[in-house]
Amino acid sequence: MTPEQVLDYPFAAPPAPGELAEVAPGVHWLRMPLPFALDHINLWLLEDGEGFVIVDCGVGMDATRVLWERIFAGRIGTRPVRRILATHCHPDHAGNAGWLAGRFGATLLMSQAEYLTAHAWRDGAAGYTDASLLAFYRLHGLDDERIEALRERGNRYRVLVPELPGTYRRIVDGEVLAIGGRAWRVVTGYGHAPEHVSLYCESLGVFVSGDMLLPRISSHVGVTAVAPDDDPVGLFLGSLARFADLLPAGTLVLPSHGLPFRGAQERIAQLQDHHALRLAEIEEACGEPRSAAELLAVTFRRRLDTHQVFLALGEVIAHLNHLTARGRVSRTAGEGGVMRFARA
Ligand SMILES: [Zn+2]
Numbered sequence: 001m002t003p004e005q006v007l008d009y010p011f012a013a014p015p016a017p018g019e020l021a022e023v024a025p026g027v028h029w030l031r032m033p034l035p036f037a038l039d040h041i042n043l044w045l046l047e048d049g050e051g052f053v054i055v056d057c058g059v060g061m062d063a064t065r066v067l068w069e070r071i072f073a074g075r076i077g078t079r080p081v082r083r084i085l086a087t088h089c090h091p092d093h094a095g096n097a098g099w100l101a102g103r104f105g106a107t108l109l110m111s112q113a114e115y116l117t118a119h120a121w122r123d124g125a126a127g128y129t130d131a132s133l134l135a136f137y138r139l140h141g142l143d144d145e146r147i148e149a150l151r152e153r154g155n156r157y158r159v160l161v162p163e164l165p166g167t168y169r170r171i172v173d174g175e176v177l178a179i180g181g182r183a184w185r186v187v188t189g190y191g192h193a194p195e196h197v198s199l200y201c202e203s204l205g206v207f208v209s210g211d212m213l214l215p216r217i218s219s220h221v222g223v224t225a226v227a228p229d230d231d232p233v234g235l236f237l238g239s240l241a242r243f244a245d246l247l248p249a250g251t252l253v254l255p256s257h258g259l260p261f262r263g264a265q266e267r268i269a270q271l272q273d274h275h276a277l278r279l280a281e282i283e284e285a286c287g288e289p290r291s292a293a294e295l296l297a298v299t300f301r302r303r304l305d306t307h308q309v310f311l312a313l314g315e316v317i318a319h320l321n322h323l324t325a326r327g328r329v330s331r332t333a334g335e336g337g338v339m340r341f342a343r344a
Pocket of ligand 1: 088090192193211
């Protein structure tokens with residue numbers, strides 16, 4: 001069955017650009033454009049006394065800031081924003097964190113790994129350089145033409161996250177934030193980003209899932225050059241199992257992409273199946289030693305643009321690392337220094 005047949009979507013359509021929609025008492029939904037194939041992100045405003053807490057920020061581009069200004073000109077214009085929470089460091093979530101914090105004199109709340117990763121990525125520190133990425137993808141067999149396309153694209157992070165606060169308030173797993181007289185629990189998740197934060201309000205039955213639980217697409221789970229032996233698939237599946245234990249049936253899930261939905265348990269089961277299927281497909285294709293780039297064609301049958309190649313190759317490596325960690329495939333550096341994987 002498709003997600004549409006299993007999940008319940010209580011809101012048929014997103015709010016119009018620059019508008020708010022209340023999805024639970026004191027919880028407002030807004031939508032911002034994104035300059036990618038994935039063309040939108042959902043952001044949330046949580047009423048907090050006379051003000052609001054902003055959850056996620058949109059990319060740091062004019063099209064998003066114009067819409068923020070429209071929202072500020074409306075009902076939140078005169079109301080204070082003292083806290084901004086970014087679920088994780090990706091540009092669509094953290095892009096305007098610096099701009100919004102500066103505008104309101106607000107504190108940025110983030111997990112430590114997300115905050116430090118955002119700075120490292122902006123600054124091209126550690127393995128967050130173009131050279132590291134290109135070397136990593138070359139090791140995994142990406143051809144010269146697509147390596148060149150990635151080089152030309154360069155580090156887009158700085159463009160989409162033009163500024164970041166120099167200080168923040170660290171939030172940790174299990175911490176309870178008091179927002180608008182309600183308890184919102186910080187729930188960290190792994191595999192999509194270093195230390196992603198979701199928020200759970202038991203009294204409202206609302207889970208702000210960020211990018212960790214999406215209704216229609218599977219969250220990106222990829223290996224990056226800075227941690228080449230990571231097993232994000234294992235981490236992601238571990239987080240889904242924790243969410244399954246946490247969330248009662250009937251919980252309203254507020255995802256960063258797609259529509260709010262009920263049916264968290266069903267969606268978690270679908271995602272577990274999705275990864276099991278992909279792992280089986282890749283393992284099956286490793287009868288002969290294969291590079292990750294060769295396996296791209298197995299898992300992504302359509303033609304991919306440069307941004308999609310960047311994401312998709314990271315995903316294939318993630319599944320290969322998981323199979324390696326479980327002893328299902330073994331890897332060897334073969335011809336031309338390219339890493340190849342074969343069934344153990
Ligand atoms: Zn993300």
